[in-house]
Amino acid sequence: MKVLNIVEAAYRGTLEEQDDTIVWFCHAMKGANADIDVLLRGNAVNYAVKAQDASGLAFGGAEQTQPPKLADDLAKLKGKSLTATVREAVENEHERERSKIPLLDRINVLIVPRANPDGGEAFVRDTAVRIDMNRDHLLLLLCQGSQLFLQRWEQKRLATLARIASVDPGE
Amino acid sequence: MAKTLTFALMDPPFENARSTTALRLIDLAVKGGFNVNVFAYEGAVYLPFAKQAQHPNAVHGRSSEEENHPLPRSWIAALMKEAGAKGLKLDWVNCGLCVDERGAAEAIEGVRRGSPADFWNFAQNSVNTLVIGTK
Numbered sequence: 001m002k003v004l005n006i007v008e009a010a011y012r013g014t015l016e017e018q019d020d021t022i023v024w025f026c027h028a029m030k031g032a033n034a035d036i037d038v039l040l041r042g043n044a045v046n047y048a049v050k051a052q053d054a055s056g057l058a059f060g061g062a063e064q065t066q067p068p069k070l071a072d073d074l075a076k077l078k079g080k081s082l083t084a085t086v087r088e089a090v091e092n093e094h095e096r097e098r099s100k101i102p103l104l105d106r107i108n109v110l111i112v113p114r115a116n117p118d119g120g121e122a123f124v125r126d127t128a129v130r131i132d133m134n135r136d137h138l139l140l141l142l143c144q145g146s147q148l149f150l151q152r153w154e155q156k157r158l159a160t161l162a163r164i165a166s167v168d169p170g171e
Numbered sequence: 172m173a174k175t176l177t178f179a180l181m182d183p184p185f186e187n188a189r190s191t192t193a194l195r196l197i198d199l200a201v202k203g204g205f206n207v208n209v210f211a212y213e214g215a216v217y218l219p220f221a222k223q224a225q226h227p228n229a230v231h232g233r234s235s236e237e238e239n240h241p242l243p244r245s246w247i248a249a250l251m252k253e254a255g256a257k258g259l260k261l262d263w264v265n266c267g268l269c270v271d272e273r274g275a276a277e278a279i280e281g282v283r284r285g286s287p288a289d290f291w292n293f294a295q296n297s298v299n300t301l302v303i304g305t306k
Contacts, residue, residue, distance in 0.1 A: 059247075060249030060250055064241055066237070
């Protein structure tokens, strides 16, 4: 049986337990010959960051001598044939770094004030090629009105754009 | 005369970072010269549970002594001792009904049994009160 263990609630009691309890559980199950992989999601991707230092916790004369070393624990999992763990974590970390880039720096926003100038001129819904844009924008089977406009405007540039979303303010 | 701060805690030990954070705040309050009241509600009554025990950890490859597993009861005892050394008091009250429900009656020395009325009195006689609720 193959098991995928997903960890996404990070730093739950890691100071008191001196590890992540689910990562620890995976170690123990691997010791029982479980065929298990781990996927780190959400805040748990931070477990792969090496520079974490949880040392120094002390209350009065009670000092913690074995603080959690989460990245080391992950590395040990990797040594137990759980390579997916760290790879997924790093990929997610890259995605998180990417998400810090302002949205408008990553996408092109094209605003077409009148997507159907021919229909507007004739005061009809159809375009010049007899397509009712109001019935086509969800299906996207035919050339969208805005694309039609853009094709006329800049054919080559349009080909480089990947459409993420179409918005019809009329709906 | 030292001023007093009150904390209400709800989370059990070993399950999230809020318990440790609360103890950090209490530690800073004591270091800052405040008397501290704690009202432990729901799972938090297990924070000073006397039977918390250290254990070896095979995954870490360490004996019980090497692992030196943290025990919140020891942290709380250390905080009480620290407060006492400064001429301050850490007054810890466990909700009695919560204790009964959970069989958590065996608490460390210095912890007493109480009710929400104690929390009300704590709050009325403190310069500020912080409730760290559970989620």
